[in-house]
Amino acid sequence: MRDMLGREEVITVESALELIFSNLSPKLPPERSLKIDESYGRILSRDVFSPEDLPDFSRSTVDGFAVSASDTFGATEGMPAYLNIRYEILMGKEPDFELKKGEVAKIATGGMLPKGADAVVMLEHTQQIDEGMIEVVKPVAPGENVIQPGEDVKKGDCVLKKGHKMRPQDMGVLAGLGINDVWVYERQKGSIVSTGDEIVPPGRPVKPGQVRDINSYNLAGLLLDAGAIPLIKGIFKDEYNIIRDVVEKSLRDSDIVLVSGGSSVGTKDVTAQVIDDLGRPGVLFHGVSLKPGKPLIGGIVNNIPIFGLPGHPAAVSVCFEIFIRPVLRALSGLSKVRFKMEKRTIKARIARNISSSPGREEHIGVYLEERGGEIWAVPILGKSGLITTLIRADGTAVIPLRKLGVEEGEIVEVRLF
Amino acid sequence: MRDMLGREEVITVESALELIFSNLSPKLPPERSLKIDESYGRILSRDVFSPEDLPDFSRSTVDGFAVSASDTFGATEGMPAYLNIRYEILMGKEPDFELKKGEVAKIATGGMLPKGADAVVMLEHTQQIDEGMIEVVKPVAPGENVIQPGEDVKKGDCVLKKGHKMRPQDMGVLAGLGINDVWVYERQKGSIVSTGDEIVPPGRPVKPGQVRDINSYNLAGLLLDAGAIPLIKGIFKDEYNIIRDVVEKSLRDSDIVLVSGGSSVGTKDVTAQVIDDLGRPGVLFHGVSLKPGKPLIGGIVNNIPIFGLPGHPAAVSVCFEIFIRPVLRALSGLSKVRFKMEKRTIKARIARNISSSPGREEHIGVYLEERGGEIWAVPILGKSGLITTLIRADGTAVIPLRKLGVEEGEIVEVRLF
Numbered sequence: 001m002r003d004m005l006g007r008e009e010v011i012t013v014e015s016a017l018e019l020i021f022s023n024l025s026p027k028l029p030p031e032r033s034l035k036i037d038e039s040y041g042r043i044l045s046r047d048v049f050s051p052e053d054l055p056d057f058s059r060s061t062v063d064g065f066a067v068s069a070s071d072t073f074g075a076t077e078g079m080p081a082y083l084n085i086r087y088e089i090l091m092g093k094e095p096d097f098e099l100k101k102g103e104v105a106k107i108a109t110g111g112m113l114p115k116g117a118d119a120v121v122m123l124e125h126t127q128q129i130d131e132g133m134i135e136v137v138k139p140v141a142p143g144e145n146v147i148q149p150g151e152d153v154k155k156g157d158c159v160l161k162k163g164h165k166m167r168p169q170d171m172g173v174l175a176g177l178g179i180n181d182v183w184v185y186e187r188q189k190g191s192i193v194s195t196g197d198e199i200v201p202p203g204r205p206v207k208p209g210q211v212r213d214i215n216s217y218n219l220a221g222l223l224l225d226a227g228a229i230p231l232i233k234g235i236f237k238d239e240y241n242i243i244r245d246v247v248e249k250s251l252r253d254s255d256i257v258l259v260s261g262g263s264s265v266g267t268k269d270v271t272a273q274v275i276d277d278l279g280r281p282g283v284l285f286h287g288v289s290l291k292p293g294k295p296l297i298g299g300i301v302n303n304i305p306i307f308g309l310p311g312h313p314a315a316v317s318v319c320f321e322i323f324i325r326p327v328l329r330a331l332s333g334l335s336k337v338r339f340k341m342e343k344r345t346i347k348a349r350i351a352r353n354i355s356s357s358p359g360r361e362e363h364i365g366v367y368l369e370e371r372g373g374e375i376w377a378v379p380i381l382g383k384s385g386l387i388t389t390l391i392r393a394d395g396t397a398v399i400p401l402r403k404l405g406v407e408e409g410e411i412v413e414v415r416l417f
Numbered sequence: 418m419r420d421m422l423g424r425e426e427v428i429t430v431e432s433a434l435e436l437i438f439s440n441l442s443p444k445l446p447p448e449r450s451l452k453i454d455e456s457y458g459r460i461l462s463r464d465v466f467s468p469e470d471l472p473d474f475s476r477s478t479v480d481g482f483a484v485s486a487s488d489t490f491g492a493t494e495g496m497p498a499y500l501n502i503r504y505e506i507l508m509g510k511e512p513d514f515e516l517k518k519g520e521v522a523k524i525a526t527g528g529m530l531p532k533g534a535d536a537v538v539m540l541e542h543t544q545q546i547d548e549g550m551i552e553v554v555k556p557v558a559p560g561e562n563v564i565q566p567g568e569d570v571k572k573g574d575c576v577l578k579k580g581h582k583m584r585p586q587d588m589g590v591l592a593g594l595g596i597n598d599v600w601v602y603e604r605q606k607g608s609i610v611s612t613g614d615e616i617v618p619p620g621r622p623v624k625p626g627q628v629r630d631i632n633s634y635n636l637a638g639l640l641l642d643a644g645a646i647p648l649i650k651g652i653f654k655d656e657y658n659i660i661r662d663v664v665e666k667s668l669r670d671s672d673i674v675l676v677s678g679g680s681s682v683g684t685k686d687v688t689a690q691v692i693d694d695l696g697r698p699g700v701l702f703h704g705v706s707l708k709p710g711k712p713l714i715g716g717i718v719n720n721i722p723i724f725g726l727p728g729h730p731a732a733v734s735v736c737f738e739i740f741i742r743p744v745l746r747a748l749s750g751l752s753k754v755r756f757k758m759e760k761r762t763i764k765a766r767i768a769r770n771i772s773s774s775p776g777r778e779e780h781i782g783v784y785l786e787e788r789g790g791e792i793w794a795v796p797i798l799g800k801s802g803l804i805t806t807l808i809r810a811d812g813t814a815v816i817p818l819r820k821l822g823v824e825e826g827e828i829v830e831v832r833l834f
Contacts, residue, residue: 036619036634037649040641054804057625061802091655092615094625110615110728110802112626152803159808167834168638169807172730175619175634176804198509198527202453202592208474208511209529217453217592221585224457232454238508311527313589385478385526386569387471387593390586391576417584 010287012401013322013361016298019284020327023300028333029186029255036174039166041227042184043333048160050177053150057094058113062145065104065126065134066117072139080127080135089114104134113146120145153177163335185333188228191250192219193259194235195243195271196311201235214313214387215260222320226328228255244274247306251278255331257306258324260316261295271308275299289360289401293319305331313387318363318396321415344416348377350397355405365393366414377414393417427704429818430739430778433715436701437744440717445750446603446672453591456583458644459601460750465577467594470567474511475530479562482521482543482551483534489556497544497552506531521551530563537562570594580752602750605645608667609636610676611652612660612688613728618652631730631804632677639737643745645672661691664723668695672748674723675741677733678712688725692716706777706818710736722748730804735780735813738832761833765794767814772822782810783831794831810834 011019031045060066066089075081087105089095089112099105099116107113107120119140126134153159159177160170166182174182194216202212213235220230233250236242243259250257259271276282279301286297286308292315297308305327309316348368356362366377377397380389395416399406406412428436448462477483483506492498504522506512506529516522516533524530524537536557543551570576576594577587583599591599611633619629630652637647650667653659660676667674676688693699696718703714703725709732714725722744726733765785773779783794794814797806812833816823823829 037637037647040638055628056623059628059802061800090626091613092617092624092627110613110628147800147802151800152805159805166638168635168642169730169734169804169834171638172631172633172635172733173804173808176629176631176730178619178621178623178629180620196508196527200509202595203597206473206595207509210509211472211476211527212593212595214589214593216589218585218589220454221457221583221588225585230454313586313593316589317586383478383564383568385476385564387586387590388569388576391590417586 010289010294011285012289016285016288016296017323017326020298020300020305020323021330023281023284024305024327024330025303027303027331029188029331031183031185033181034184035181036171036179039171039174039182039184040168042166042182042187044160044162044164044166044182045185045333046183047158047162048174048179048182050153050155050157050159050179052178053155054153054177055147055151056149058149059147060107060109060111060113060120060145061147062120062122063108064120064122064124064145065136066099066107066111066113066120067104067136067140068099068101068116069119069140069142069144071102071104072119072121072136075136075139077137080137081139082129082133082135085132085134087114118142118146161335163333165334188255188328188332189231189253190219190223190228190256190258190328191231191233191254192216192223193233193243193246193250193257195238195259195261196235197238199235215309215311215316218313218316219258219260219309219320222317222324223328226325227332228328238270240270240273243270244277247274248278251301251304251306255304256324256328257304258309259307260309261311272297272299275301275306275308278302290318290322291356291360291362293322293363294360296323298323312385314365314390317390317417345413346375346416347411348375348397348414349409350406350412351376351378352408353405354379354397354399356399356403358402358404361401362399363396363415364399365389366395366397367392368394368414377412427706427711427777428702429706433702433705433713434740434743437715437717437722437740438747440698440701441722441744441747442720444720444748446605446748448600448602450598451601452598453588453596456588456591456599456601457585459583459599459604461577461579461581461583461599462602462750463600464575464579465591465596465599467570467572467574467576469595470572471570471594472564472568473566475566476564477524477526477528477530477537477562478564479537479539480525481537481539481541481562482553483516483524483528483530483537484521484553484557485516485518485533486536486557486559486561488519488521489536489538489553492553492556494554497554498556499546499550499552502549502551504531535559535563578752580750582751605672605745605749606648606670607636607640607645607673607675607745608648608650608671609633609640610650610660610663610667610674612655612676612678613652614655616652632726632728632733635730635733635807636675636677636726636737639734639741640745643742644749645745655687657687657690660687661694664691665695668718668721668723672721673741673745674721675726676724677726678728689714689716692718692723692725695719707735707739708774708777708779710739710780711777713740715740729802731782731807734807734834738813762830763792763833764828765792765814765831766826767823767829768793768795769825770822771796771814771816773816773820775819775821778818779816780813780832781816782806783812783814784809785811785831794829
């Protein structure tokens with residue numbers, strides 16, 4: 001988009017995100033069933049209900065003696081209750097006896113309480129008199145040191161909600177409830193289309209003037225990091241029909257399409273034209289007030305988001321974090337988390353003055369250093385085309401839209417890689 | 418280990434970790450070669466050197482005109498330099514001409530400089546007079562807006578070091594250097610042995626007194642989360658010969674062995690005996706001043722770490738984070754990171770008073786809440802055997818060894834799940 005003077009019109013990051021999200025209808029990936037031991041990190045596509053009570057028997061939470069609590073009432077150090085050890089409860093077995101008044105059964109943590117018992121006295125609060133008798137020096141209340149049937153989970157309880165991302169303990173709990181399979185969303189597929197007449201695949205020798213395809217592999221890694229499956233489509237000539245063809249095919253097999261621009265002046269216009277021609281609403285913005293990343297194109301075709309990314313690897317990384325990761329997340333099926341743990345940012349002191357133009361958000365590659373117990377972000381300076389900057393950086397320091405720069409020692413937000 | 422009064426002797430978490438690490442010789446996993454697009458998250462087992470200069474030609478970093486810088490010296494808004502557009506440089510092509518005095522060539526970002534040019538004037542600093550001429554209003558210095566051959570990476574430079582964990586941008590940079598394969602360490606294998614006469618697999622109905630195997634699946638998820646491959650060995654009876662047999666086999670196919678204890682009183686002694694009998698140094702500690710997690714056994718057999726874990730799922734999670742994750746990390750080949758980004762802890766205010774016994778480190782399941790811009794950690798109370806606590810928790814708040822508890826509003830460290 002150009003204004004009346006022919007200059008490229010750019011919009012703020014905020015407006016660009018708003019444009020995308022207001023035009024995107026939530027379209028979740030298809031679901032599939034997975035064994036629980038394959039479900040780590042996957043997002044549930046259905047609520048999970050417990051098929052049974054957990055535990056389904058009265059269970060001791062300590063090592064000690066199963067008792068009738070009333071047999072211990074009033075017991076003290078000075079006036080202990082004397083009780084007869086009549087039984088030992090075997091792990092995993094249902095006791096086939098009933099305790100009578102004055103009788104106890106030895107029980108281990110996790111053991112099943114016998115009939116006639118309603119509490120467990122901890123081993124530590126007893127003294128063994130002889131093989132057949134203990135003294136109890138502290139009374140227990142009914143239910144003490146016991147988990148009642150269904151106290152942990154009741155049959156029919158919703159244990160994990162649709163949209164929840166499976167953690168290790170969730171796998172354990174589902175196993176504990178006898179649930180072997182869960183329904184999850186398929187991982188999202190992201191097509192990566194590399195364009196640029198100067199770009200060659202990494203396996204081939206470069207001729208003068210040519211460079212190898214960095215962005216396809218950077219983007220593949222970023223998609224993997226975001227939980228998606230990258231589909232590297234290859235390198236395509238900067239020609240309308242060729243780009244249109246591969247983008248059209250990608251729209252059919254992907255949840256998101258990323259066209260990584262060559263550096264040719266014409267490429268961006270080709271990509272924008274293709275996006276506009278393939279479906280509604282087409283291009284939503286072309287150019288954002290972001291550095292690096294200004295030439296970014298964002299669009300939606302038939303409810304599939306599509307981005308035309310700048311050619312600079314550093315710009316690709318920044319655009320991915322700011323635009324593509326949130327879009328993937330919104331379309332992943334992941335529920336809004338109650339507490340945002342995933343925001344991978346820290347506060348650090350910037351290690352030198354950095355000037356910035358007002359009216360754009362600027363991301364500067366930094367590495368982190370600890371100085372006197374504080375974290376400092378040291379800007380990595382260098383020409384904008386250098387890819388080694390990306391290797392040395394721990395993340396990017398963000399200079400917001402409305403700031404003219406930051407002064408040494410000022411606190412900045414660092415988005416970690 | 419018991420003291421002279423027959424009480425279990427426990428050691429601090431710090432001493433236990435010290436015992437493990439002082440007895441463990443670093444034994445790195447075997448290495449293998451991987452395609453770069455499969456290398457995300459893997460740890461390099463060899464330094465990576467650049468096979469070539471990057472770029473290997475003088476390359477423009479902007480869109481504009483390739484010039485001889487001397488043709489622009491002295492140019493101002495009032496007294497521009499007038500230069501002839503003689504050529505256009507095609508992306509990916511080596512220019513087959515040489516610029517003469519007063520001549521410029523149109524060039525895009527990434528284009529190769531022609532002979533006779535040593536700088537690039539940005540499009541923004543020029544005014545096109547007609548099809549064949551521009552005026553330049555600002556001089557450029559030699560080398561300006563140009564990356565020189567080898568300026569980004571020189572042939573033979575070490576671009577990534579052994580022990581580095583591959584990030585997306587590293588995949589991109591290696592592709593850019595024409596490197597298709599990297600040597601990485603194999604992922605570590607962790608055997609999971611579940612013991613306990615009351616434990617049944619998740620697929621089977623439970624009889625009264627039995628519970629399903631939670632820990633194998635929780636541990637499998639934790640191993641996956643730590644980058645390792647879980648080998649679920651199954652559920653074994655609490656008998657010396659049976660446990661010895663499976664542990665002995667696991668020592669042959671794993672980098673670490675995790676025996677998850679049933680709750681039977683005898684189990685721990687069986688596990689400890691097996692560890693001691695299978696090789697040196699055997700059991701290093703039996704019991705730590707940690708809650709939950711006190712019954713933990715740590716040992717090493719023939720340089721392979723082996724842990725006897727308590728039966729409580731919550732204790733398993735805590736012991737994994739404190740002991741097993743650091744051990745896996747030390748044996749993964751990952752180099753010491755310059756800045757510890759991976760410490761997944763945050764500070765939060767505790768939402769209620771919690772008392773703790775001095776002399777033990779206590780971990781309390783908490784969920785996090787934002788209240789007035791601050792993060793609060795709300796303890797999840799409940800009987801110790803409840804597994805739903807694990808599902809509701811975002812992490813654990815840590816009450817250090819030497820504290821008697823924390824008061825509502827006090828800042829605590831929360832280890833995030």
